[in-house]
Amino acid sequence: MNQQLIEKIVGEVLGQLTKVNSEPKQQPVLPANTIPIAVSARHVHLSQEHVEILFGKGYELTKKSDLSQPNQFAANETVVIAGPRGSIERVRVLGPARSLTQAEVSWTDAMKLGIKAPLRESGNIAGSGAFTLIGTKASLYLEEGLIIAQAHIHMQPQDATNLGVQDGDYVTVEAAGIRPIAYRNVKIRVSERYRLEMHIDTDEANAGLITQGATGYVVRPGEVSQKVVEGHSTPESIVNKQYSFTKKLLSNDDVRDIEASEIIVEKGTIITALARDTARDLGKSISVRK
Ligand SMILES: [Zn+2]
Incomplete structure:
Protein backbone atom coordinates (compact mmCIF):
# COMPACT_ATOMS: atom_id res chain seq x y z
CA MET A 1 0.00 0.00 0.00
CA ASN A 2 1.48 3.35 -0.87
CA GLN A 3 1.94 6.24 1.52
CA GLN A 4 -0.89 8.28 0.03
CA LEU A 5 -3.40 5.49 0.56
CA ILE A 6 -2.28 4.99 4.15
CA GLU A 7 -2.60 8.67 4.90
CA LYS A 8 -6.06 8.74 3.40
CA ILE A 9 -7.20 5.80 5.52
CA VAL A 10 -5.67 7.22 8.70
CA GLY A 11 -7.33 10.54 7.95
CA GLU A 12 -10.72 8.93 7.61
CA VAL A 13 -10.32 6.85 10.75
CA LEU A 14 -9.38 9.95 12.71
CA GLY A 15 -12.29 11.81 11.17
CA GLN A 16 -14.59 9.00 12.28
CA LEU A 17 -13.25 9.08 15.83
CA THR A 18 -13.64 12.84 16.09
CA LYS A 19 -17.14 12.55 14.72
CA VAL A 20 -18.06 9.91 17.31
CA ASN A 21 -16.62 11.98 20.14
CA SER A 22 -18.11 15.28 19.13
CA GLU A 23 -21.66 14.09 18.48
CA PRO A 24 -22.43 11.60 21.22
CA LYS A 25 -25.89 10.13 21.71
CA GLN A 26 -27.60 13.00 19.98
CA GLN A 27 -31.09 12.11 18.82
CA PRO A 28 -31.46 12.98 15.15
CA VAL A 29 -33.92 15.81 14.65
CA LEU A 30 -36.69 14.38 12.51
CA PRO A 31 -38.15 16.63 9.84
CA ALA A 32 -41.77 17.69 10.19
CA ASN A 33 -42.95 15.37 7.43
CA THR A 34 -41.66 12.24 9.18
CA ILE A 35 -44.31 9.54 9.48
CA PRO A 36 -44.02 6.60 11.88
CA ILE A 37 -44.73 3.38 10.01
CA ALA A 38 -46.66 0.49 11.54
CA VAL A 39 -46.90 -2.87 9.85
CA SER A 40 -50.39 -4.38 10.02
CA ALA A 41 -50.32 -8.15 10.15
CA ARG A 42 -53.35 -9.97 8.77
CA HIS A 43 -56.38 -9.45 11.00
CA VAL A 44 -60.14 -9.61 11.21
CA HIS A 45 -62.76 -7.11 12.36
CA LEU A 46 -66.05 -8.70 13.43
CA SER A 47 -69.58 -7.46 13.87
CA GLN A 48 -71.13 -8.31 17.25
CA GLU A 49 -73.56 -10.64 15.46
CA HIS A 50 -70.63 -12.58 13.98
CA VAL A 51 -68.73 -12.58 17.29
CA GLU A 52 -71.69 -14.43 18.78
CA ILE A 53 -71.95 -16.89 15.90
CA LEU A 54 -68.25 -17.73 16.06
CA PHE A 55 -67.74 -17.71 19.83
CA GLY A 56 -71.18 -18.25 21.32
CA LYS A 57 -74.37 -16.42 22.25
CA GLY A 58 -73.72 -13.28 24.31
CA TYR A 59 -69.96 -13.54 23.81
CA GLU A 60 -67.89 -10.33 23.86
CA LEU A 61 -64.36 -9.82 22.62
CA THR A 62 -61.73 -9.60 25.34
CA LYS A 63 -58.75 -7.27 25.22
CA LYS A 64 -55.26 -8.69 24.86
CA SER A 65 -53.42 -5.41 24.24
CA ASP A 66 -54.07 -1.85 23.14
CA LEU A 67 -53.27 -0.81 19.58
CA SER A 68 -51.63 2.47 18.73
CA GLN A 69 -54.86 4.02 17.47
CA PRO A 70 -57.02 5.16 20.42
CA ASN A 71 -59.66 2.66 21.66
CA GLN A 72 -58.57 -0.06 19.25
CA PHE A 73 -57.34 -3.31 20.71
CA ALA A 74 -55.98 -6.71 19.76
CA ALA A 75 -58.37 -9.29 21.14
CA ASN A 76 -57.42 -12.56 22.78
CA GLU A 77 -59.69 -14.23 20.24
CA THR A 78 -58.36 -15.58 16.99
CA VAL A 79 -60.09 -17.20 14.03
CA VAL A 80 -59.17 -19.38 11.10
CA ILE A 81 -59.65 -17.87 7.65
CA ALA A 82 -60.35 -20.49 5.01
CA GLY A 83 -60.62 -20.33 1.24
CA PRO A 84 -60.80 -22.84 -1.61
CA ARG A 85 -57.05 -23.39 -1.74
CA GLY A 86 -55.98 -23.21 1.89
CA SER A 87 -56.45 -21.76 5.33
CA ILE A 88 -54.61 -19.55 7.77
CA GLU A 89 -54.84 -20.24 11.48
CA ARG A 90 -54.69 -17.98 14.50
CA VAL A 91 -55.66 -14.79 12.70
CA ARG A 92 -55.99 -12.03 15.30
CA VAL A 93 -59.37 -10.41 15.87
CA LEU A 94 -59.20 -6.66 16.47
CA GLY A 95 -61.74 -4.95 18.68
CA PRO A 96 -64.08 -3.41 19.45
CA ALA A 97 -66.75 -5.07 17.31
CA ARG A 98 -67.68 -3.04 14.22
CA SER A 99 -70.76 -2.75 12.07
CA LEU A 100 -69.24 -4.88 9.30
CA THR A 101 -67.08 -7.99 9.38
CA GLN A 102 -63.93 -7.60 7.36
CA ALA A 103 -60.68 -9.54 6.93
CA GLU A 104 -57.51 -7.69 5.95
CA VAL A 105 -54.86 -9.93 4.48
CA SER A 106 -51.79 -9.55 2.29
CA TRP A 107 -51.65 -10.50 -1.37
CA THR A 108 -49.49 -13.46 -0.35
CA ASP A 109 -52.19 -14.59 2.08
CA ALA A 110 -54.93 -14.19 -0.53
CA MET A 111 -52.99 -16.40 -2.93
CA LYS A 112 -52.52 -19.03 -0.25
CA LEU A 113 -56.26 -18.98 0.46
CA GLY A 114 -57.10 -19.04 -3.23
CA ILE A 115 -59.28 -15.95 -2.90
CA LYS A 116 -59.34 -12.99 -5.24
CA ALA A 117 -59.14 -9.98 -2.96
CA PRO A 118 -59.28 -6.36 -4.11
CA LEU A 119 -57.08 -3.54 -2.83
CA ARG A 120 -59.50 -1.49 -0.75
CA GLU A 121 -59.79 1.09 1.91
CA SER A 122 -60.96 -0.35 5.23
CA GLY A 123 -64.76 -0.43 5.42
CA ASN A 124 -65.27 -0.50 1.64
CA ILE A 125 -66.03 -4.16 1.19
CA ALA A 126 -68.80 -4.27 -1.43
CA GLY A 127 -67.97 -7.02 -3.91
CA SER A 128 -64.72 -7.96 -2.17
CA GLY A 129 -63.48 -11.52 -1.58
CA ALA A 130 -65.69 -14.32 -0.23
CA PHE A 131 -64.22 -16.30 2.65
CA THR A 132 -64.94 -18.59 5.56
CA LEU A 133 -64.25 -17.78 9.20
CA ILE A 134 -63.93 -20.51 11.79
CA GLY A 135 -64.34 -19.74 15.48
CA THR A 136 -64.52 -21.90 18.58
CA LYS A 137 -68.26 -22.54 18.24
CA ALA A 138 -69.06 -22.41 14.55
CA SER A 139 -67.91 -21.39 11.10
CA LEU A 140 -69.32 -18.67 8.93
CA TYR A 141 -69.25 -18.23 5.17
CA LEU A 142 -69.25 -14.61 4.04
CA GLU A 143 -69.99 -13.52 0.47
CA GLU A 144 -67.73 -10.51 0.79
CA GLY A 145 -65.33 -8.81 3.22
CA LEU A 146 -61.83 -10.08 2.38
CA ILE A 147 -59.62 -7.22 1.23
CA ILE A 148 -56.01 -6.22 0.82
CA ALA A 149 -55.82 -2.97 2.76
CA GLN A 150 -54.85 0.17 0.91
CA ALA A 151 -51.80 1.79 2.54
CA VAL A 229 -34.32 14.65 4.49
CA GLU A 230 -30.66 15.51 4.13
CA GLY A 231 -28.46 12.48 4.01
CA HIS A 232 -31.19 9.93 4.56
CA SER A 233 -32.71 9.53 1.18
CA THR A 234 -32.00 8.61 -2.37
CA PRO A 235 -32.68 11.31 -4.93
CA GLU A 236 -34.58 9.97 -7.89
CA SER A 237 -31.73 10.86 -10.27
CA ILE A 238 -29.42 8.26 -8.77
CA VAL A 239 -31.85 5.43 -8.27
CA ASN A 240 -31.13 2.21 -10.11
CA LYS A 241 -27.80 3.24 -11.55
CA GLN A 242 -24.62 1.24 -11.22
CA TYR A 243 -21.12 2.60 -11.06
CA SER A 244 -17.98 0.52 -11.54
CA PHE A 245 -15.29 1.76 -9.22
CA THR A 246 -11.80 0.69 -10.27
CA LYS A 247 -9.44 2.41 -7.82
CA LYS A 248 -7.78 0.58 -4.91
CA LEU A 249 -9.44 2.54 -2.13
CA LEU A 250 -13.07 3.57 -1.85
CA SER A 251 -13.25 6.58 0.44
CA ASN A 252 -16.03 8.59 2.01
CA ASP A 253 -15.55 11.32 -0.62
CA ASP A 254 -15.80 8.80 -3.43
CA VAL A 255 -19.10 7.48 -2.09
CA ARG A 256 -20.47 11.03 -1.90
CA ASP A 257 -19.25 11.90 -5.39
CA ILE A 258 -20.53 8.82 -7.19
CA GLU A 259 -24.00 9.51 -8.52
CA ALA A 260 -25.29 5.96 -8.54
CA SER A 261 -27.20 3.89 -6.05
CA GLU A 262 -25.04 0.82 -6.57
CA ILE A 263 -21.27 1.04 -6.37
CA ILE A 264 -19.43 -2.02 -7.66
CA VAL A 265 -15.81 -2.35 -6.58
CA GLU A 266 -13.08 -4.74 -7.70
CA LYS A 267 -12.02 -7.65 -5.53
CA GLY A 268 -9.41 -6.44 -3.04
CA THR A 269 -10.55 -2.82 -3.03
CA ILE A 270 -10.25 -1.28 0.41
CA ILE A 271 -13.50 0.24 1.65
CA THR A 272 -13.13 2.55 4.62
CA ALA A 273 -15.56 2.32 7.51
CA LEU A 274 -16.60 5.91 6.93
CA ALA A 275 -17.28 5.10 3.28
CA ARG A 276 -19.58 2.30 4.39
CA ASP A 277 -21.38 4.58 6.84
CA THR A 278 -21.85 7.25 4.22
CA ALA A 279 -23.13 4.72 1.71
CA ARG A 280 -25.66 3.52 4.23
CA ASP A 281 -26.72 7.08 5.08
CA LEU A 282 -27.16 7.92 1.42
CA GLY A 283 -28.98 4.69 0.62
CA LYS A 284 -26.21 3.49 -1.71
CA SER A 285 -25.02 -0.08 -1.85
CA ILE A 286 -21.43 -1.27 -2.23
CA SER A 287 -20.81 -4.69 -3.75
CA VAL A 288 -17.77 -6.55 -4.99
CA ARG A 289 -17.60 -7.54 -8.66
CA LYS A 290 -17.93 -11.30 -9.05
ZN1 LIG B 1 -55.06 1.86 9.75
Whole structure:
Protein backbone atom coordinates (compact mmCIF):
# COMPACT_ATOMS: atom_id res chain seq x y z
CA MET A 1 0.00 0.00 0.00
CA ASN A 2 1.48 3.35 -0.87
CA GLN A 3 1.94 6.24 1.52
CA GLN A 4 -0.89 8.28 0.03
CA LEU A 5 -3.40 5.49 0.56
CA ILE A 6 -2.28 4.99 4.15
CA GLU A 7 -2.60 8.67 4.90
CA LYS A 8 -6.06 8.74 3.40
CA ILE A 9 -7.20 5.80 5.52
CA VAL A 10 -5.67 7.22 8.70
CA GLY A 11 -7.33 10.54 7.95
CA GLU A 12 -10.72 8.93 7.61
CA VAL A 13 -10.32 6.85 10.75
CA LEU A 14 -9.38 9.95 12.71
CA GLY A 15 -12.29 11.81 11.17
CA GLN A 16 -14.59 9.00 12.28
CA LEU A 17 -13.25 9.08 15.83
CA THR A 18 -13.64 12.84 16.09
CA LYS A 19 -17.14 12.55 14.72
CA VAL A 20 -18.06 9.91 17.31
CA ASN A 21 -16.62 11.98 20.14
CA SER A 22 -18.11 15.28 19.13
CA GLU A 23 -21.66 14.09 18.48
CA PRO A 24 -22.43 11.60 21.22
CA LYS A 25 -25.89 10.13 21.71
CA GLN A 26 -27.60 13.00 19.98
CA GLN A 27 -31.09 12.11 18.82
CA PRO A 28 -31.46 12.98 15.15
CA VAL A 29 -33.92 15.81 14.65
CA LEU A 30 -36.69 14.38 12.51
CA PRO A 31 -38.15 16.63 9.84
CA ALA A 32 -41.77 17.69 10.19
CA ASN A 33 -42.95 15.37 7.43
CA THR A 34 -41.66 12.24 9.18
CA ILE A 35 -44.31 9.54 9.48
CA PRO A 36 -44.02 6.60 11.88
CA ILE A 37 -44.73 3.38 10.01
CA ALA A 38 -46.66 0.49 11.54
CA VAL A 39 -46.90 -2.87 9.85
CA SER A 40 -50.39 -4.38 10.02
CA ALA A 41 -50.32 -8.15 10.15
CA ARG A 42 -53.35 -9.97 8.77
CA HIS A 43 -56.38 -9.45 11.00
CA VAL A 44 -60.14 -9.61 11.21
CA HIS A 45 -62.76 -7.11 12.36
CA LEU A 46 -66.05 -8.70 13.43
CA SER A 47 -69.58 -7.46 13.87
CA GLN A 48 -71.13 -8.31 17.25
CA GLU A 49 -73.56 -10.64 15.46
CA HIS A 50 -70.63 -12.58 13.98
CA VAL A 51 -68.73 -12.58 17.29
CA GLU A 52 -71.69 -14.43 18.78
CA ILE A 53 -71.95 -16.89 15.90
CA LEU A 54 -68.25 -17.73 16.06
CA PHE A 55 -67.74 -17.71 19.83
CA GLY A 56 -71.18 -18.25 21.32
CA LYS A 57 -74.37 -16.42 22.25
CA GLY A 58 -73.72 -13.28 24.31
CA TYR A 59 -69.96 -13.54 23.81
CA GLU A 60 -67.89 -10.33 23.86
CA LEU A 61 -64.36 -9.82 22.62
CA THR A 62 -61.73 -9.60 25.34
CA LYS A 63 -58.75 -7.27 25.22
CA LYS A 64 -55.26 -8.69 24.86
CA SER A 65 -53.42 -5.41 24.24
CA ASP A 66 -54.07 -1.85 23.14
CA LEU A 67 -53.27 -0.81 19.58
CA SER A 68 -51.63 2.47 18.73
CA GLN A 69 -54.86 4.02 17.47
CA PRO A 70 -57.02 5.16 20.42
CA ASN A 71 -59.66 2.66 21.66
CA GLN A 72 -58.57 -0.06 19.25
CA PHE A 73 -57.34 -3.31 20.71
CA ALA A 74 -55.98 -6.71 19.76
CA ALA A 75 -58.37 -9.29 21.14
CA ASN A 76 -57.42 -12.56 22.78
CA GLU A 77 -59.69 -14.23 20.24
CA THR A 78 -58.36 -15.58 16.99
CA VAL A 79 -60.09 -17.20 14.03
CA VAL A 80 -59.17 -19.38 11.10
CA ILE A 81 -59.65 -17.87 7.65
CA ALA A 82 -60.35 -20.49 5.01
CA GLY A 83 -60.62 -20.33 1.24
CA PRO A 84 -60.80 -22.84 -1.61
CA ARG A 85 -57.05 -23.39 -1.74
CA GLY A 86 -55.98 -23.21 1.89
CA SER A 87 -56.45 -21.76 5.33
CA ILE A 88 -54.61 -19.55 7.77
CA GLU A 89 -54.84 -20.24 11.48
CA ARG A 90 -54.69 -17.98 14.50
CA VAL A 91 -55.66 -14.79 12.70
CA ARG A 92 -55.99 -12.03 15.30
CA VAL A 93 -59.37 -10.41 15.87
CA LEU A 94 -59.20 -6.66 16.47
CA GLY A 95 -61.74 -4.95 18.68
CA PRO A 96 -64.08 -3.41 19.45
CA ALA A 97 -66.75 -5.07 17.31
CA ARG A 98 -67.68 -3.04 14.22
CA SER A 99 -70.76 -2.75 12.07
CA LEU A 100 -69.24 -4.88 9.30
CA THR A 101 -67.08 -7.99 9.38
CA GLN A 102 -63.93 -7.60 7.36
CA ALA A 103 -60.68 -9.54 6.93
CA GLU A 104 -57.51 -7.69 5.95
CA VAL A 105 -54.86 -9.93 4.48
CA SER A 106 -51.79 -9.55 2.29
CA TRP A 107 -51.65 -10.50 -1.37
CA THR A 108 -49.49 -13.46 -0.35
CA ASP A 109 -52.19 -14.59 2.08
CA ALA A 110 -54.93 -14.19 -0.53
CA MET A 111 -52.99 -16.40 -2.93
CA LYS A 112 -52.52 -19.03 -0.25
CA LEU A 113 -56.26 -18.98 0.46
CA GLY A 114 -57.10 -19.04 -3.23
CA ILE A 115 -59.28 -15.95 -2.90
CA LYS A 116 -59.34 -12.99 -5.24
CA ALA A 117 -59.14 -9.98 -2.96
CA PRO A 118 -59.28 -6.36 -4.11
CA LEU A 119 -57.08 -3.54 -2.83
CA ARG A 120 -59.50 -1.49 -0.75
CA GLU A 121 -59.79 1.09 1.91
CA SER A 122 -60.96 -0.35 5.23
CA GLY A 123 -64.76 -0.43 5.42
CA ASN A 124 -65.27 -0.50 1.64
CA ILE A 125 -66.03 -4.16 1.19
CA ALA A 126 -68.80 -4.27 -1.43
CA GLY A 127 -67.97 -7.02 -3.91
CA SER A 128 -64.72 -7.96 -2.17
CA GLY A 129 -63.48 -11.52 -1.58
CA ALA A 130 -65.69 -14.32 -0.23
CA PHE A 131 -64.22 -16.30 2.65
CA THR A 132 -64.94 -18.59 5.56
CA LEU A 133 -64.25 -17.78 9.20
CA ILE A 134 -63.93 -20.51 11.79
CA GLY A 135 -64.34 -19.74 15.48
CA THR A 136 -64.52 -21.90 18.58
CA LYS A 137 -68.26 -22.54 18.24
CA ALA A 138 -69.06 -22.41 14.55
CA SER A 139 -67.91 -21.39 11.10
CA LEU A 140 -69.32 -18.67 8.93
CA TYR A 141 -69.25 -18.23 5.17
CA LEU A 142 -69.25 -14.61 4.04
CA GLU A 143 -69.99 -13.52 0.47
CA GLU A 144 -67.73 -10.51 0.79
CA GLY A 145 -65.33 -8.81 3.22
CA LEU A 146 -61.83 -10.08 2.38
CA ILE A 147 -59.62 -7.22 1.23
CA ILE A 148 -56.01 -6.22 0.82
CA ALA A 149 -55.82 -2.97 2.76
CA GLN A 150 -54.85 0.17 0.91
CA ALA A 151 -51.80 1.79 2.54
CA HIS A 152 -52.95 4.83 4.51
CA ILE A 153 -51.86 7.40 7.05
CA HIS A 154 -53.93 8.14 10.12
CA MET A 155 -53.53 11.69 11.38
CA GLN A 156 -55.14 14.47 13.34
CA PRO A 157 -56.33 17.72 11.70
CA GLN A 158 -53.22 19.51 13.00
CA ASP A 159 -50.93 16.94 11.34
CA ALA A 160 -52.81 17.42 8.07
CA THR A 161 -52.33 21.18 8.31
CA ASN A 162 -48.61 20.74 9.04
CA LEU A 163 -48.22 18.43 6.06
CA GLY A 164 -50.42 20.50 3.75
CA VAL A 165 -52.76 17.60 3.01
CA GLN A 166 -56.46 16.89 3.41
CA ASP A 167 -58.58 13.90 4.27
CA GLY A 168 -58.88 11.70 1.18
CA ASP A 169 -55.68 12.95 -0.49
CA TYR A 170 -53.19 10.48 -1.89
CA VAL A 171 -49.49 11.02 -1.25
CA THR A 172 -46.20 9.26 -1.86
CA VAL A 173 -44.25 8.14 1.17
CA GLU A 174 -40.61 7.24 0.93
CA ALA A 175 -38.75 5.09 3.43
CA ALA A 176 -34.98 5.20 3.08
CA GLY A 177 -33.82 2.04 4.77
CA ILE A 178 -31.28 -0.45 3.50
CA ARG A 179 -33.66 -1.13 0.63
CA PRO A 180 -35.17 2.29 -0.11
CA ILE A 181 -38.76 2.21 -1.24
CA ALA A 182 -41.54 4.60 -2.22
CA TYR A 183 -45.18 3.85 -1.45
CA ARG A 184 -47.51 5.56 -3.87
CA ASN A 185 -51.25 6.22 -3.56
CA VAL A 186 -51.09 6.32 0.21
CA LYS A 187 -54.45 7.59 1.41
CA ILE A 188 -54.67 10.34 4.00
CA ARG A 189 -57.25 9.73 6.73
CA VAL A 190 -57.88 12.60 9.10
CA SER A 191 -59.75 12.39 12.38
CA GLU A 192 -59.49 13.81 15.88
CA ARG A 193 -59.54 10.19 17.04
CA TYR A 194 -56.38 9.23 15.16
CA ARG A 195 -52.72 9.29 16.02
CA LEU A 196 -50.16 10.03 13.30
CA GLU A 197 -49.15 6.70 11.82
CA MET A 198 -48.86 5.04 8.43
CA HIS A 199 -50.27 1.54 8.06
CA ILE A 200 -48.88 -0.87 5.50
CA ASP A 201 -49.32 -4.61 5.21
CA THR A 202 -46.64 -7.26 5.55
CA ASP A 203 -46.05 -7.58 1.80
CA GLU A 204 -45.41 -3.85 1.54
CA ALA A 205 -43.16 -3.90 4.58
CA ASN A 206 -41.19 -6.86 3.34
CA ALA A 207 -40.63 -5.21 -0.03
CA GLY A 208 -38.79 -2.38 1.72
CA LEU A 209 -37.27 -4.49 4.53
CA ILE A 210 -39.33 -2.37 6.89
CA THR A 211 -39.68 -3.39 10.51
CA GLN A 212 -41.81 -1.95 13.32
CA GLY A 213 -40.52 1.44 14.42
CA ALA A 214 -39.39 2.54 10.97
CA THR A 215 -40.26 5.96 9.62
CA GLY A 216 -41.03 7.35 6.21
CA TYR A 217 -41.67 10.83 4.96
CA VAL A 218 -44.27 12.37 2.75
CA VAL A 219 -43.02 13.58 -0.60
CA ARG A 220 -45.22 16.18 -2.19
CA PRO A 221 -45.59 16.24 -5.96
CA GLY A 222 -42.60 17.87 -7.62
CA GLU A 223 -40.46 17.69 -4.52
CA VAL A 224 -37.11 15.94 -4.64
CA SER A 225 -36.71 13.72 -1.64
CA GLN A 226 -33.07 14.70 -1.05
CA LYS A 227 -34.18 18.20 -0.07
CA VAL A 228 -36.63 16.76 2.40
CA VAL A 229 -34.32 14.65 4.49
CA GLU A 230 -30.66 15.51 4.13
CA GLY A 231 -28.46 12.48 4.01
CA HIS A 232 -31.19 9.93 4.56
CA SER A 233 -32.71 9.53 1.18
CA THR A 234 -32.00 8.61 -2.37
CA PRO A 235 -32.68 11.31 -4.93
CA GLU A 236 -34.58 9.97 -7.89
CA SER A 237 -31.73 10.86 -10.27
CA ILE A 238 -29.42 8.26 -8.77
CA VAL A 239 -31.85 5.43 -8.27
CA ASN A 240 -31.13 2.21 -10.11
CA LYS A 241 -27.80 3.24 -11.55
CA GLN A 242 -24.62 1.24 -11.22
CA TYR A 243 -21.12 2.60 -11.06
CA SER A 244 -17.98 0.52 -11.54
CA PHE A 245 -15.29 1.76 -9.22
CA THR A 246 -11.80 0.69 -10.27
CA LYS A 247 -9.44 2.41 -7.82
CA LYS A 248 -7.78 0.58 -4.91
CA LEU A 249 -9.44 2.54 -2.13
CA LEU A 250 -13.07 3.57 -1.85
CA SER A 251 -13.25 6.58 0.44
CA ASN A 252 -16.03 8.59 2.01
CA ASP A 253 -15.55 11.32 -0.62
CA ASP A 254 -15.80 8.80 -3.43
CA VAL A 255 -19.10 7.48 -2.09
CA ARG A 256 -20.47 11.03 -1.90
CA ASP A 257 -19.25 11.90 -5.39
CA ILE A 258 -20.53 8.82 -7.19
CA GLU A 259 -24.00 9.51 -8.52
CA ALA A 260 -25.29 5.96 -8.54
CA SER A 261 -27.20 3.89 -6.05
CA GLU A 262 -25.04 0.82 -6.57
CA ILE A 263 -21.27 1.04 -6.37
CA ILE A 264 -19.43 -2.02 -7.66
CA VAL A 265 -15.81 -2.35 -6.58
CA GLU A 266 -13.08 -4.74 -7.70
CA LYS A 267 -12.02 -7.65 -5.53
CA GLY A 268 -9.41 -6.44 -3.04
CA THR A 269 -10.55 -2.82 -3.03
CA ILE A 270 -10.25 -1.28 0.41
CA ILE A 271 -13.50 0.24 1.65
CA THR A 272 -13.13 2.55 4.62
CA ALA A 273 -15.56 2.32 7.51
CA LEU A 274 -16.60 5.91 6.93
CA ALA A 275 -17.28 5.10 3.28
CA ARG A 276 -19.58 2.30 4.39
CA ASP A 277 -21.38 4.58 6.84
CA THR A 278 -21.85 7.25 4.22
CA ALA A 279 -23.13 4.72 1.71
CA ARG A 280 -25.66 3.52 4.23
CA ASP A 281 -26.72 7.08 5.08
CA LEU A 282 -27.16 7.92 1.42
CA GLY A 283 -28.98 4.69 0.62
CA LYS A 284 -26.21 3.49 -1.71
CA SER A 285 -25.02 -0.08 -1.85
CA ILE A 286 -21.43 -1.27 -2.23
CA SER A 287 -20.81 -4.69 -3.75
CA VAL A 288 -17.77 -6.55 -4.99
CA ARG A 289 -17.60 -7.54 -8.66
CA LYS A 290 -17.93 -11.30 -9.05
ZN1 LIG B 1 -55.06 1.86 9.75
